[in-house]
Amino acid sequence: MQTSPLRKVDTPALFLDLDIIERNLDAMQQKMTGLGVDLRPHIKTHKIPELALWQIEKGAKGITCAKLSEARVMAGAGVKDIFIANQITTPCKISGIWDLAREVCLSVGLDSVAGAKMLSELFAAKGGELEYLIELDTGLKRCGVLPGEPAWKLHQQIKDLPGLKFKGLFTHAGHVYGSANREEVEAISRYESRLTQETAEIFRQNQVEPQVVSVGSTPTMKVWQGHQGITEARPGCYLLNDAMQVGMGVAELEDCALSLGATVISRPTPDRAVIDAGAKALALDKGGHGLETVKGHGVIPGRDAYPERLSEEHGILKVAPDEPLSVGDMVRIIPNHACPVMNLFDRAYGIRNGRVEKEFEIAARGKSQ
Ligand SMILES: Cc1ncc(COP(=O)(O)O)c(C=O)c1O
Structure with a gap:
């Protein structure tokens, strides 16, 4: 691990x-x-x-x-x-x-x-x-x-x-x-x-x-x-950017500040891994107002894998068979659309150089009145 x-x-x-x-x-x-x-x-x-x-x-x-x-x-x-x-x-x-x-x-x-x-x-x-x-x-x-x-x-x-x-x-x-x-x-x-x-x-x-x-x-x-x-x-x-901004050509992956950390809970076949984050973590958004410029439900930099399907609490990754992803590994996913994802969590962890520096309360999440 x-x-x-x-x-x-x-x-x-x-x-x-x-x-x-x-x-x-x-x-x-x-x-x-x-x-x-x-x-x-x-x-x-x-x-x-x-x-x-x-x-x-x-x-x-x-x-x-x-x-x-x-x-x-x-x-x-x-x-x-x-x-x-x-x-x-x-x-x-x-x-x-x-x-x-x-x-x-x-x-x-x-x-x-x-x-x-x-x-x-x-x-x-x-x-x-x-x-x-x-x-x-x-x-x-x-x-x-x-x-x-x-x-x-x-x-x-x-x-x-x-x-x-x-x-x-x-x-x-x-x-x-x-x-x-x-x-x-x-x-x-x-x-x-x-x-x-x-x-x-x-x-x-x-x-x-x-x-x-x-x-x-x-x-x-x-x-x-x-x-x-x-x-x-x-x-x-x-401020955060996301896979949609990258898809439109107005940001690079290196400009994406938000990532969802998820853990592999199963690797049932060489081309499939399952993570502990589904639609209730990544949202199903592929672009609010038109064309889909994204593939699947997010981007996993540095991995030959992407979230191909989501059920509520499971994310099903399509994985290259030789990609070494094991049960217990963490993946970091750049969401398609940052805004609805932020609205799904109570807190976010501010990180620098791979370490947690600060915890933020997402105080206005769910504020839709
Ligand atoms: C009225 C209005 N202004 C500004 C914005 C910000 O746009 P973006 O999400 O592309 O940053 C939005 C986004 O929905 C909006 O509805």
Whole structure:
């Protein structure tokens, strides 16, 4: 059996290589600083307050969250500037937004008159003001009004609602995850910025200056050259990277900071090994929005083996018959998609030079309200 110091941790377990994280943090921060753009990383990737604070310490202006409950955890840990890049439409969330807005500098997304009225009603009744960014759909076909005139029209409809204050525009070109290669990523990145900037220009021509014009996903920001009029970038996954980013050609395996440690529990045949980590550890995600650029359910660097199938608690590796993988051995798997994997564990182990240095609580895991 192997004698790695990591064997002190029971498997399946998440390892975060702290040197790689720091490199990824520095690279993205330096790039955005160089381009004169604010970085507001999406923390849904890691869900760990200490990592959010590290991003801010390195120069991020604030953070992006997907959910109010995530934002609460981050605020509780001391993050002061939070954008919830989502639509808030339930009574519980609206009153939670009011409470959180007392504590931190908070802004939210909006893409409808109905949603705007819900927030306006409460904030006006209580005598407060909430900043919002209009969400644009630049191709993902998720939330968002269409860029250009439809966005300006929405602005006209909601601009005078009491209790609300226009802050800017944002988009997320998540359909980039359907890209087969870097050239396609580059084209979507340019388009994301161009449509958002053109929309901002319509506002400016009408004497409305968006304070924030925000774009971003990890792939589109990795290849980005900057774009006139864009003020903010919101990548999230760049901190950890994963097999999908590698598949699209925007990261190398050496840039992947997250690995799942798993132990071989059976080698029934020369071409099959079974590990103690299945879909409840690795997730079944092969790419949120389109093409699959990955093979199987992750990558095992340095091994002629990969997770071919997952049941809930078993991972079935396809193994080259001469690959020396024995019962009791640990493998380290780079997941296809880091974000859902982080959401499956209570803690992650920060490692440096192959040794555990720090244990992190993944405090915002499961925070989906
Ligand atoms: C609105 C929004 N902004 C930013 C991001 C970050 O993108 P990525 O996961 O590619 O880093 C996401 C990811 O889903 C998102 O939904």
